[in-house]
Amino acid sequence: MSKHACELNFLSRSDGSALYSIGNTVALASVNGPGEVKKFNRLYNRAYLEVSYSPSTGQSMIGERALESVITRTVEQVILVHLHPRTAVNVTIQEMQSDGLELSTSVNAACLSLLDAGVQMKSTFAAVTCCLTPSSTILIEPTAAEMKESVAVATFVLDGQALNVLSAHQEGCLNAENFNACLKACQTAAKDVFNFYRQALEKKYHTCNEIS
Amino acid sequence: MKEVPLSTCEKTSIVSAIRAGQRYDNREFLEVRDISLNFGKDYGSCTVTLGQTRVLAQVTGEVVEPRPSRPNEGKISISVHLSPMAAPHFESGRSNDLVDELQQILERNIKESRCLDLESLCVLAEESVWQLRVDVTVLNHAGNLGDACNLASVAALRHFHRPDVTVEEDGRVTIHTLEEREPIPTFMKKVPVCLTYAFFVVDDKCYMLMDPSEKEERVSNYFYELVKLWIKVKFGFMRFGWLLRQTLVPPTCLPS
Numbered sequence: 001m002s003k004h005a006c007e008l009n010f011l012s013r014s015d016g017s018a019l020y021s022i023g024n025t026v027a028l029a030s031v032n033g034p035g036e037v038k039k040f041n042r043l044y045n046r047a048y049l050e051v052s053y054s055p056s057t058g059q060s061m062i063g064e065r066a067l068e069s070v071i072t073r074t075v076e077q078v079i080l081v082h083l084h085p086r087t088a089v090n091v092t093i094q095e096m097q098s099d100g101l102e103l104s105t106s107v108n109a110a111c112l113s114l115l116d117a118g119v120q121m122k123s124t125f126a127a128v129t130c131c132l133t134p135s136s137t138i139l140i141e142p143t144a145a146e147m148k149e150s151v152a153v154a155t156f157v158l159d160g161q162a163l164n165v166l167s168a169h170q171e172g173c174l175n176a177e178n179f180n181a182c183l184k185a186c187q188t189a190a191k192d193v194f195n196f197y198r199q200a201l202e203k204k205y206h207t208c209n210e211i212s
Numbered sequence: 213m214k215e216v217p218l219s220t221c222e223k224t225s226i227v228s229a230i231r232a233g234q235r236y237d238n239r240e241f242l243e244v245r246d247i248s249l250n251f252g253k254d255y256g257s258c259t260v261t262l263g264q265t266r267v268l269a270q271v272t273g274e275v276v277e278p279r280p281s282r283p284n285e286g287k288i289s290i291s292v293h294l295s296p297m298a299a300p301h302f303e304s305g306r307s308n309d310l311v312d313e314l315q316q317i318l319e320r321n322i323k324e325s326r327c328l329d330l331e332s333l334c335v336l337a338e339e340s341v342w343q344l345r346v347d348v349t350v351l352n353h354a355g356n357l358g359d360a361c362n363l364a365s366v367a368a369l370r371h372f373h374r375p376d377v378t379v380e381e382d383g384r385v386t387i388h389t390l391e392e393r394e395p396i397p398t399f400m401k402k403v404p405v406c407l408t409y410a411f412f413v414v415d416d417k418c419y420m421l422m423d424p425s426e427k428e429e430r431v432s433n434y435f436y437e438l439v440k441l442w443i444k445v446k447f448g449f450m451r452f453g454w455l456l457r458q459t460l461v462p463p464t465c466l467p468s
Contacts, residue, residue: 010266011266012354013298013352014300017297024253028297028351030296030297033213035213035300036214054304056257056270056347056349057272058347090213090296092297092304094295094297094351096252096259096268097252097257
């Protein structure tokens, strides 16, 4: 598994932010909210969720919209939107450096930035990407080169309590048996990711305690 | 989300602190905040931190046809992006006065100054040239975006290495990967440096502050405009562009 690193509260103007990296892929997520919402988007019984993903170069195109939709679907299930009616929660993700793992880095960065902002959630969530090589081995968090050689790439976003699947994204061909094997491998790897979240937040609150 | 308005007591306290010779973050009037540059794994990626202001610049290049009016010159295009990440009241995609202003500053500093030798970007005259694209994204707006964006784009351009190219006899152009051949660095003849000052006129006295923070910027706009100064390091002359109506205290801080 590649090395995970993160820095919380990276941006002073955002309510919560996290700079997250898995291996050589780095993403920066920032959360603002729950806050004021335009009349057009106002919902009477819940918060309006807006997720935007910007690539490091060029315009946002269809690939970025696809990533946004996976992240929106995940975040919608997890944030307690009904506690904040007629407000908006804005999640902005900026790709800083990419080595193939954009989706999982962005999702993890989004989770940590929501925790940093203190937005109420049902559970934490973590994304793990794995790929199936032609020789039927499963590689967790492969590099871009390894992904190119693989038969299929699958990303699962799992929740922090029971490791249930919140969303999944897959490219390539996976039969049922391989799909389940990938899922199991990702669920085992996700436990390490959740431990990493815990360490990152302990570090943040430990520093706060030291100052006070 | 709407911009949080600056309260009257914040405005008056900033101005009275300046009258007493102090700034809110304990800096001297002509002191710049700490600057740090972080370069990414890919050539041409740079993140600048100026105090709390953070800006990311990414340079990429591709081979295209040149402009018919200038067949030997490469092209540079600069674009600035502002999203709700920079400050909650920005909306991505909406054109904004601030984006236009930053774009104008960068185009003037980099394109119009001719600091980059565009002829060196030519591969085959009238057929292929390199087009460099600079994408500047503001990550956090804590004042003085002009300087930070300029610093980030210049650093990213100097960090950028373009892939080596061979032109065959029959005119075919082969672009080598970074592993096959050493990439070529970009050559900058001059380095544009941008310094921003905010002016406060209080009781007929004019105070000049360097590198204004976000609140200082908002208060000074209320009173008056910013001066942008641009120095060509090699040639040693300075160019002023200002819009101040009153007589100006001669700037003594400028480096010679």
